[in-house]
Amino acid sequence: MTTNTTVLEASDVTMRFGGLTAVRSVDLTVNSGEIVGLIGPNGAGKTTFFNCLTGLYVPTEGKVSYKGTVLPPKPHLVTSAGIARTFQNIRLFANMTVLENVLVGRHTRTKEGLWSALLRGPGFKKAEATSNEKAMELLEFIGLAHKADHLARNLPYGEQRKLEIARALASEPGLLLLDEPTAGMNPQETRATEELVFAIRDKGIAILVIEHDMRFIFNLCDRVAVLVQGEKLVEGTSEVVQADERVVAAYLGTPFEGAPGDEEVAEVEAAEAASATTSKEAPSTNTRTEDGQ
Numbered sequence: 100m101t102t103n104t105t106v107l108e109a110s111d112v113t114m115r116f117g118g119l120t121a122v123r124s125v126d127l128t129v130n131s132g133e134i135v136g137l138i139g140p141n142g143a144g145k146t147t148f149f150n151c152l153t154g155l156y157v158p159t160e161g162k163v164s165y166k167g168t169v170l171p172p173k174p175h176l177v178t179s180a181g182i183a184r185t186f187q188n189i190r191l192f193a194n195m196t197v198l199e200n201v202l203v204g205r206h207t208r209t210k211e212g213l214w215s216a217l218l219r220g221p222g223f224k225k226a227e228a229t230s231n232e233k234a235m236e237l238l239e240f241i242g243l244a245h246k247a248d249h250l251a252r253n254l255p256y257g258e259q260r261k262l263e264i265a266r267a268l269a270s271e272p273g274l275l276l277l278d279e280p281t282a283g284m285n286p287q288e289t290r291a292t293e294e295l296v297f298a299i300r301d302k303g304i305a306i307l308v309i310e311h312d313m314r315f316i317f318n319l320c321d322r323v324a325v326l327v328q329g330e331k332l333v334e335g336t337s338e339v340v341q342a343d344e345r346v347v348a349a350y351l352g353t354p355f356e357g358a359p360g361d362e363e364v365a366e367v368e369a370a371e372a373a374s375a376t377t378s379k380e381a382p383s384t385n386t387r388t389e390d391g392q
């Protein structure tokens with residue numbers, strides 16, 4: 100199913116927050132027809148990297164291209180270009196219906212825009228029939244058509260997550276970014292999400308997914324990249340990544356040679372050792388005498 104057409108190309112992406120480098124020189128590509136996984140221990144920089152891809156953050160260094168064009172660092176322009184995403188925490192319009200949530204997701208693909216969709220202005224009426232039809236098709240696809248007029252907040256958790264995916268798909272993306280799509284799900288819901296992701300891929304949409312559930316990732320992905328302390332440690336097929344001892348060590352927090360962050364740790368240790376030696380050799384001029392002078 101995978102092809103060699105590059106959909107997403109992130110080159111040398113670095114994101115610093117003050118003194119903290121959350122993502123360091125990360126390269127990643129996603130090709131059409133591919134499902135790529137992004138894994139790593141807590142705080143490894145996965146969500147920060149996603150935010151750099153979707154224009155929520157402007158990377159300190161590096162660039163991100165979609166189908167050969169460099170993306171502007173503005174979320175709505177990234178969505179219009181063809182990248183949609185879901186978030187770690189559910190972000191639905193709780194008091195809107197299931198159908199309305201999907202319709203809002205379509206605003207980048209209708210001339211009427213978001214406010215017209217929300218206020219149901221005159222322009223919206225004309226486009227409404229087509230939009231409704233497409234939104235209902237999506238709800239059929241994810242299995243929520245029978246709940247189209249339920250309020251989003253009344254859906255069970257697993258269905259809310261599905262609805263988020265439907266809303267993202269409503270912008271007709273070529274690439275879908277999923278941030279922990281199975282977080283909080285029971286095993287059946289997780290399996291259903293796995294099937295859904297395969298079905299989305301079969302529609303011709305490339306997928307990049309962050310997930311802590313390793314079974315889910317290794318079943319699903321054509322390729323997996325591992326971030327550790329902001330750096331890409333390993334990238335390869337599920338088999339390659341599972342067999343790499345450094346990945347296990349990174350998850351367990353066991354030190355290993357060449358681990359990301361090692362250089363900084365060595366520099367700090369060397370500086371501490373040097374200052375300890377200096378203070379032994381040359382007593383501080385601030386040393387007080389016994390009478391406190």
Ligand SMILES: Nc1ncnc2c1ncn2[C@@H]1O[C@H](COP(=O)(O)OP(=O)(O)OP(=O)(O)O)[C@@H](O)[C@H]1O
Nearest residue numbers: 116119120121139140141142143144145146147148
């Ligand atoms: N806006 C921000 N300002 C400052 N530091 C941040 C900001 N966002 C993230 N960080 C820091 O960047 C590092 C990477 O965080 P990030 O949330 O990207 O990791 P993650 O791999 O997604 O973690 P998790 O799996 O726990 O969601 C962390 O040290 C985090 O505290």
